Amino acid sequence: xxxxxxxxxxxxxxFSRLAKRGLFLGLSLGQVVVLGxxxxxxxxxxxxxxxIGVVVASPVLMTCSVLAWSSVGGRRIVAWLPISSVWLWRTxxxxxxxxxxxxxxxxAGTLALPGxxxxxxxxxxxxxxxxxVHDPHAATLTxxxxxxxxxxxxxxxxxxxxxxxxxxRVLASTCRSGRIAGLxxxxxxxxDSGKGLAEWWKTHxxxxxxxxxxxxxxxxxxxxxxxxxxxxTISISLDLKTARRAIHAAGGGMRGSATVLRQEMTTxxxxxxxxxxxxxxxxxxxxxxxxxxTAYDPGITAALECHPTLGRDLTTAGPIAVSExxxxxxxxxxxxxxxxxxxxxxxxxYPGFLAPLLLTSGVRRSISLRYTPIRADVAARDLRRKKTExxxxxxxxxxxxxxxxxxxxxxxxxxxxxxxxxxxxxxxLRVTGFVTLSASTANDLERDVAAVEQAAIQASxxxxxxxxxxxxxxxxxxxxxxxxxP
Numbered sequence: 001x002x003x004x005x006x007x008x009x010x011x012x013x014x015f016s017r018l019a020k021r022g023l024f025l026g027l028s029l030g031q032v033v034v035l036g037x038x039x040x041x042x043x044x045x046x047x048x049x050x051x052i053g054v055v056v057a058s059p060v061l062m063t064c065s066v067l068a069w070s071s072v073g074g075r076r077i078v079a080w081l082p083i084s085s086v087w088l089w090r091t092x093x094x095x096x097x098x099x100x101x102x103x104x105x106x107x108a109g110t111l112a113l114p115g116x117x118x119x120x121x122x123x124x125x126x127x128x129x130x131x132x133v134h135d136p137h138a139a140t141l142t143x144x145x146x147x148x149x150x151x152x153x154x155x156x157x158x159x160x161x162x163x164x165x166x167x168x169r170v171l172a173s174t175c176r177s178g179r180i181a182g183l184x185x186x187x188x189x190x191x192d193s194g195k196g197l198a199e200w201w202k203t204h205x206x207x208x209x210x211x212x213x214x215x216x217x218x219x220x221x222x223x224x225x226x227x228x229x230x231x232x233t234i235s236i237s238l239d240l241k242t243a244r245r246a247i248h249a250a251g252g253g254m255r256g257s258a259t260v261l262r263q264e265m266t267t268x269x270x271x272x273x274x275x276x277x278x279x280x281x282x283x284x285x286x287x288x289x290x291x292x293x294t295a296y297d298p299g300i301t302a303a304l305e306c307h308p309t310l311g312r313d314l315t316t317a318g319p320i321a322v323s324e325x326x327x328x329x330x331x332x333x334x335x336x337x338x339x340x341x342x343x344x345x346x347x348x349x350y351p352g353f354l355a356p357l358l359l360t361s362g363v364r365r366s367i368s369l370r371y372t373p374i375r376a377d378v379a380a381r382d383l384r385r386k387k388t389e390x391x392x393x394x395x396x397x398x399x400x401x402x403x404x405x406x407x408x409x410x411x412x413x414x415x416x417x418x419x420x421x422x423x424x425x426x427x428x429l430r431v432t433g434f435v436t437l438s439a440s441t442a443n444d445l446e447r448d449v450a451a452v453e454q455a456a457i458q459a460s461x462x463x464x465x466x467x468x469x470x471x472x473x474x475x476x477x478x479x480x481x482x483x484x485x486p
Contacts, residue, residue: 010157011164013351015344015431016414017407030078031068038064074464087326087468096471098322105315112318113292117475117483122285122314125258128265130282131314132258133481139240140181141257142482143265144288146280147232147272153352153359164351166275173271174236175373175427177264179246181239183373184482187232187358188366190294191301228361233283233291235482236261236268283480286312293317295479298364298438299333324471328445334364334438335445338473339452341433343462356458357435363448364438368477370485372430379428383419390415432485435463436478 027035041060045053054061067078090096098114106112111120111133121134123141133142152160174180238261240247250256265282272279283291293311294301296319304311311317319331328337345353358367374382390412394404422428435452439445449465456463466473469486476483 010161010350012348014348015346016418017346017411027068028076028079030081031076034064034068034078038068073467083468096324098319100318100320110315111292112315113475113479114319114322115471115475117479117481120481122288123254123258124285125262128262128282129284130265131285131288132261133288134254134257135481135483138181138484140237140482141240141254141261142235142237143261144233144235144283144291144480144482145265145269145272146283146287147234148278148280149232149276153355160351163276166277170268170271170275170277171371171373171429172427173267174371175376175429177267177373178375179239179243179260180264180373181237181242182482182484183237183371184235184477184480185232185369185371186235186366186478186480187230187368188295189364190229190231191298191364233480234268234272235480236264237482238264285314288480289314289317291480295366296322297332297334299440322471327465327467327470328442329470329474334440335442336470336474336478337437337445337449338466338470338478339435339437339449339456339463340466340473341435341456341461342464344431344433345460347460349460354459354461356455357452357461360451360455363451365448365452366436366478368434368436370432370434370477370482372432374428374430376422376427379422380419383415383422386415387412387419433461434473434477434485436474 038061041057041064042054045057049056067081068076070077072080095115100112109121109123111117111122113120116137119135119137121136123132123134124130125132125143130143133144134140135142152163155163171183174183238257240257243257243260246260247253247256250259269279289312290304292314294304300311322329322331324330328335330336354367390408394408397404418428435456437445437448437452439448453463466486472486475481476485
């Protein structure tokens, strides 16, 4: 007899492994190309000059072997070639440095962002007043909503399970739509100016010049600005290509696109309320300008909070200067580094397992989760293709006498589980996580990176630094614009 858990019991969850299956027998496309070059070189040398030709071609053969099999930083050398090539090209074309041209006005409707984000356009919805960010290259239109929620870790298990189920319904609604390109959850740690605490004490406190009153005044004046607060936003991105027919029916152009996105915004707001999350309103151009400004220049956050009328112009919300290095980049008053959550827990964990990472004190960071919904027919076709490739690769390994390892068997089991879930009516989401750290000096940044890496280990996750891609990664995942990660 199987005893099922009580409905109020907190259920554990399990993540699928990051598939490491290659193009052929576990080899990636880059390895196959490099080894193919080596084999062709060897055959040509043998047929043209015999043994002497092999000796002459040995440097090429050794180079191909090193590129295909040697690893640096947990990644094959051949996998570093595209990243290094782009880095060298950007260095040669001086794209690692950015300086804002103050005397030259920005084109109307654009965002003052550097690099690949310079193509983004803004559109203000007349009905809701929300700002919508148009990416002409990716053909997406994005809206951002702020969300407040109680402390999840302080809730009882029954309430935690209920909220987890509600959030699952929110994600399921994005899969059923078929027009959503992505959903981004961005949780940021911001320095607190102490304004809210001071206003609360001014309204509710007793100011009688007593010793207790003076002590509270001094404590709030000193401790308030040293605190931290958390801000969460959810960004929803409309795929303009998939929604082409609906956009045409709504009038076409940006107005039709805004109409279709507004329908998805209404659905998301209702789903968030059903999940007991409190929507704080869709971000206006001024709200988005404040988020962008404080992301690139976090040192100005407290000052802008004390003066709410400043820093709310999108044409000047971008950074003044950006300088990128191999492992970090500097913008205005801060140094930044982006980490990729390369491995989620490989065993069953309970919701809230990210608490060590989310509650790390003394570190200014943001955590970005990018959800990419996959249509049911596309997901089913992809799963069938993966099953066929796993079976054929296993047969090929048995033919040459190579045994299957536990990693390959676990990945195949994940594919079968995903197929079973899809057949049961569940949606398929691709989840990518990133952690962005900001500090006032380079030494403080390295100290914070070490602290966050240890916190990720406590959360049963593995993080890897995005070497050579820091500027693109920051613009893609650290801003609430729901862009595709690098």
